[in-house]
Amino acid sequence: MEPDIEKISAEAAKLGCIIEENALLKNYTTFRIGGKCSLLIKPVSEESFSVLIPLAEKLDVPYYIFGKGSNLIVDSDGINGIVFVIGKDFSGISFRNDETMICLSGTPLSQICLSALENSLTGMEFAYGIPGTLGGAVFMNAGAYGGEMKDIIHSVKAMDIKGNYKEYFPDELDFAYRRSRFTNSGEIIISAEIRLEKGSRSEIKEKMDKLMEQRRSRQPLEFPSAGSTFKRPAGSYASLLIEQCGLKGTHVGDAEVSTKHSGFIINKGNADFSQLMELIGIVKDTVKNKTGYVLECEPQIISDKITTERNDGR
Numbered sequence: 001m002e003p004d005i006e007k008i009s010a011e012a013a014k015l016g017c018i019i020e021e022n023a024l025l026k027n028y029t030t031f032r033i034g035g036k037c038s039l040l041i042k043p044v045s046e047e048s049f050s051v052l053i054p055l056a057e058k059l060d061v062p063y064y065i066f067g068k069g070s071n072l073i074v075d076s077d078g079i080n081g082i083v084f085v086i087g088k089d090f091s092g093i094s095f096r097n098d099e100t101m102i103c104l105s106g107t108p109l110s111q112i113c114l115s116a117l118e119n120s121l122t123g124m125e126f127a128y129g130i131p132g133t134l135g136g137a138v139f140m141n142a143g144a145y146g147g148e149m150k151d152i153i154h155s156v157k158a159m160d161i162k163g164n165y166k167e168y169f170p171d172e173l174d175f176a177y178r179r180s181r182f183t184n185s186g187e188i189i190i191s192a193e194i195r196l197e198k199g200s201r202s203e204i205k206e207k208m209d210k211l212m213e214q215r216r217s218r219q220p221l222e223f224p225s226a227g228s229t230f231k232r233p234a235g236s237y238a239s240l241l242i243e244q245c246g247l248k249g250t251h252v253g254d255a256e257v258s259t260k261h262s263g264f265i266i267n268k269g270n271a272d273f274s275q276l277m278e279l280i281g282i283v284k285d286t287v288k289n290k291t292g293y294v295l296e297c298e299p300q301i302i303s304d305k306i307t308t309e310r311n312d313g314r
């Protein structure tokens with residue numbers, strides 16, 4: 001390990017964080033694609049962030065934030081630097097009042113949805129089945145079936161790269177389609193308050209079950225993926241355009257445009273980053289040439305080779 005990374009590793013150990021050297025990142029993404037990083041740290045407390053992030057900044061060590069890795073495409077050649085995985089070691093739910101939940105950013109969305117159900121709270125059913133953490137969902141303004149995180153977030157506590165904390169309210173969060181202020185701010189999402197409404201437990205359960213069933217029947221959940229590979233372009237749907245262009249089943253190695261849902265690219269076994277990026281390129285070029293629509297990649301691309309337009313997918 002480089003001396004600066006070793007310093008950060010030693011501090012992380014003092015703070016009780018879980019540390020993995022040369023961690024294989026395919027184990028931390030739902031695409032099951034990704035090489036090694038120099039050091040992986042699972043923070044366990046707010047202090048972990050306020051000490052380690054400013055230290056990495058000071059030492060100029062590159063770092064990345066992962067939640068569940070369900071909206072990430074990670075380079076198979078690995079990345080130089082540290083990956084902070086904010087997951088179950090930094091999770092938890094408490095209640096401010098009957099209708100407001102406070103959730104740490106590593107809490108799985110599914111757990112929050114089940115807690116809402118348990119407490120007969122409605123408004124979050126749309127998120128049941130999105131396989132991410134609260135932090136990733138706020139960052140992406142995740143949404144489905146007519147709902148989005150922006151509809152239920154009351155406030156977000158975040159930390160900047162110097163270690164200063166701030167609470168943001170909806171008018172400061174810049175939520176838009178699969179974007180938030182965090183897309184560009186570099187801040188770490190620590191926790192969020194979710195405001196729901198009292199409802200009927202049986203109706204909430206029925207809605208959650210129905211939406212989960214729709215996912216199971218329409219999405220290729222039996223294969224690794226990052227969900228929808230492309231954002232919805234204004235005026236159409238990525239899956240419709242891809243299907244119209246005859247791209248269903250197109251593959252590069254084990255990376256394949258799903259035959260079940262053409263909006264998903266799936267990993268049928270041993271797909272790697274370059275195969276996935278080549279397939280994304282083929283889909284984008286074909287759709288642009290045949291329909292004029294420009295598709296934009298939804299997952300974040302994590303690669304040392306792609307330094308600009310990280311979210312462009314090429």
Ligand SMILES: Cc1cc2nc3c(=O)[nH]c(=O)nc-3n(C[C@H](O)[C@H](O)[C@H](O)COP(=O)(O)OP(=O)(O)OC[C@H]3O[C@@H](n4cnc5c(N)ncnc54)[C@H](O)[C@@H]3O)c2cc1C
Nearest residue numbers: 067068069070071132133135136137139142143144189227
């Ligand atoms: C089968 C499947 C179905 C899906 N269905 C949907 C869907 O219906 N709707 C939808 O919107 N998405 C969907 N997704 C995509 C994905 O699950 C969501 O975008 C999810 O919110 C990402 O959360 P995550 O924890 O996995 O974030 P990650 O993928 O780990 O990270 C996403 C981005 O958020 C940043 N980030 C994560 N946590 C933090 C934090 N605490 N602080 C700062 N930045 C952070 C990361 O740096 C990264 O840039 C699906 C994915 C799969 C695999």
